Amino acid sequence: MSHPHPELGAPPKLPKGGLRVTPLGGLGEIGRNMTVFEYNGRLLIVDCGVLFPEEEQPGIDLILPDFTSIRDRLDDIEGIVLTHGHEDHIGGVPYLLREKPDIPLIGSKLTLALIEAKLQEHRIRPYTLEVVEGDREHLGPFDCEFIAVNHSIPDALAVAIRTPAGMVVATGDFKMDQLPMDGRLTDLHAFARLSEEGIDLLLSDSTNAEVPGFVPPERDISNVIRGVFAGAQKRIIVASFASHVHRIQQILDAAHEYGRRVAFVGRSMVRNMGIARDLGYLRVPPGLVVDVKTLDDLPDSEIVLVCTGSQGEPMAALSRMANRDHQIRIVQGDTVILASSLIPGNENAVYRVINGLTRWGANVVHKGNAKVHVSGHASAGELLYFYNICKPKNLMPVHGEWRHLRANAELGALTGVPHDRIVIAEDGVVVDLVEGKAKIVGKVQAGYVYVDGLSVGDVGEPALKDRKILGDEGIISVFVVVDSSTGKITGGPHIQARGSGIDDGVFTTVMPKIQEVLEKSAQDGVVEPHQLQQLIRRTLGKWVSDNYRRRPMILPVVVEV
Numbered sequence: 001m002s003h004p005h006p007e008l009g010a011p012p013k014l015p016k017g018g019l020r021v022t023p024l025g026g027l028g029e030i031g032r033n034m035t036v037f038e039y040n041g042r043l044l045i046v047d048c049g050v051l052f053p054e055e056e057q058p059g060i061d062l063i064l065p066d067f068t069s070i071r072d073r074l075d076d077i078e079g080i081v082l083t084h085g086h087e088d089h090i091g092g093v094p095y096l097l098r099e100k101p102d103i104p105l106i107g108s109k110l111t112l113a114l115i116e117a118k119l120q121e122h123r124i125r126p127y128t129l130e131v132v133e134g135d136r137e138h139l140g141p142f143d144c145e146f147i148a149v150n151h152s153i154p155d156a157l158a159v160a161i162r163t164p165a166g167m168v169v170a171t172g173d174f175k176m177d178q179l180p181m182d183g184r185l186t187d188l189h190a191f192a193r194l195s196e197e198g199i200d201l202l203l204s205d206s207t208n209a210e211v212p213g214f215v216p217p218e219r220d221i222s223n224v225i226r227g228v229f230a231g232a233q234k235r236i237i238v239a240s241f242a243s244h245v246h247r248i249q250q251i252l253d254a255a256h257e258y259g260r261r262v263a264f265v266g267r268s269m270v271r272n273m274g275i276a277r278d279l280g281y282l283r284v285p286p287g288l289v290v291d292v293k294t295l296d297d298l299p300d301s302e303i304v305l306v307c308t309g310s311q312g313e314p315m316a317a318l319s320r321m322a323n324r325d326h327q328i329r330i331v332q333g334d335t336v337i338l339a340s341s342l343i344p345g346n347e348n349a350v351y352r353v354i355n356g357l358t359r360w361g362a363n364v365v366h367k368g369n370a371k372v373h374v375s376g377h378a379s380a381g382e383l384l385y386f387y388n389i390c391k392p393k394n395l396m397p398v399h400g401e402w403r404h405l406r407a408n409a410e411l412g413a414l415t416g417v418p419h420d421r422i423v424i425a426e427d428g429v430v431v432d433l434v435e436g437k438a439k440i441v442g443k444v445q446a447g448y449v450y451v452d453g454l455s456v457g458d459v460g461e462p463a464l465k466d467r468k469i470l471g472d473e474g475i476i477s478v479f480v481v482v483d484s485s486t487g488k489i490t491g492g493p494h495i496q497a498r499g500s501g502i503d504d505g506v507f508t509t510v511m512p513k514i515q516e517v518l519e520k521s522a523q524d525g526v527v528e529p530h531q532l533q534q535l536i537r538r539t540l541g542k543w544v545s546d547n548y549r550r551r552p553m554i555l556p557v558v559v560e561v
Contacts, residue, residue: 011430011442018434019165024446025065026399028426031088034065039163042140045080046170050091062451064092069444074100078140082107083172084156085114094122108155113275148187149174152376154281166200175378179217181246195391201438202392206400207377209408214381216374224371229254234300234333239310239318242268245276247339255304256285263292265307266317310340322356332361339372387415394421394438473552474499484560488522500552510543529558
């Protein structure tokens with residue numbers, strides 16, 4: 001197997017007749033999926049998603065792919081192919097289109113409808129090309145064929161990209177549910193046909209590569225959901241991804257069967273379900289869905305609320321309910337259903353929400369105690385089956401953390417893909433397909449780009465480190481006035497602590513040490529404010545560490561008069 005190396009340098013010029021594949025996100029992580037294909041000077045992008053922040057990234061709203069390597073080549077982009085409408089595949093599109101709004105977007109009807117609604121909020125009117133499975137479109141030198149795949153959102157597509165360098169197939173997210181809710185199967189016949197033609201490089205979803213067997217059918221959940229509805233005495237609150245149309249359909253069906261009304265809570269949930277209903281992907285019986293404002297007129301036993309927050313996102317509706325920071329107040333006897341999986345890294349946040357809901361008396365039903373979710377990603381058995389159909393000449397696992405990528409690579413090897421034709425890459429690692437063989441040739445910048453409110457890319461790792469110190473250890477500010485010519489103290493030091501757990505009164509013992517250090521520096525002729533700030537920081541920091549074993553942020557302010 002071909003492995004990336006930390007010492008990889010910039011990639012060489014792409015050989016004539018070669019195809020370059022550069023993942024800018026989605027490898028070594030669950031989210032931020034984006035892959036750039038290059039042939040003969042032209043670029044094609046598949047997906048442009050976001051990653052959601054973890055606890056050690058305080059204040060961050062979203063994490064984007066790094067566009068640095070393509071920023072000066074935006075005019076070379078033929079289009080962005082979107083495989084499906086999940087945020088980890090489309091959430092970054094508005095930020096790329098801010099830089100060049102006329103890059104065409106290519107995708108299925110529901111996928112384009114979801115991204116168009118999102119782009120409206122950014123005041124961008126995109127150029128779009130709607131495709132369905134079986135379509136073939138020439139996007140510059142890229143001949144793209146679209147194949148139906150089954151996933152946890154309708155209208156998902158894989159894409160086969162033909163160039164003179166060979167055919168690459170990107171699966172997107174997929175599974176092989178044989179009894180899908182919408183009857184739309186993963187088109188194994190199409191993949192077999194592509195196999196006969198020859199798949200030179202397969203980029204395959206790795207998320208469930210460690211999970212043995214096959215993913216259970218989505219419709220298996222319906223009986224479990226109906227059982228929860230049958231036993232619920234008061235309100236039912238369901239948390240799900242705002243794009244999980246199939247799961248919401250099961251909730252609507254159960255609510256209709258048990259005589260309940262449904263209200264959608266949260267802007268993204270209301271928007272996405274409205275789109276799905278208008279396009280015919282969500283079947284809503286007349287009178288079933290009501291405005292959340294009308295719920296006061298209904299008894300609790302007739303209410304179902306559908307909201308976001310199944311991943312413990314702090315600002316989502318369910319988290320705010322758990323924290324008593326939402327207009328909907330959890331009461332004894334409410335039933336809460338978390339109808340989704342746990343994305344790796346979100347476990348602590350989710351269980352914090354579950355504990356909060358339980359504290360207020362809710363009965364919380366989740367994947368750990370009931371079968372209320374099945375994955376949207378192929379398990380190991382399905383992947384083996386899939387590779388035996390596709391017979392790829394080269395395999396590149398994508399969409400997963402390192403353990404998922406390696407497990408997927410091993411599955412490919414078991415089905416006969418030669419070890420030297422399996423490429424395990426990471427974000428930014430450049431892979432060239434030349435004369436039928438894929439190999440790693442270099443690396444480009446592909447770091448995290450943080451979105452913090454309206455700021456994009458302005459917050460970096462140093463700022464996050466500072467935020468973490470502030471959150472964990474607090475801050476101590478020191479204010480000193482010195483004579484600009486002599487460096488002698490004329491006022492202070494005044495010391496104040498916030499969030500450090502140290503009472504301001506104890507600083508009287510360290511003030512003489514700070515005064516002594518500053519007086520000595522004045523005698524030595526040190527009067528520059530920055531140098532004085534460093535002396536204060538070291539002196540106070542050592543005292544706090546020695547006496548309290550803490551490392552708060554120390555913010556010295558030196559004013560010259």
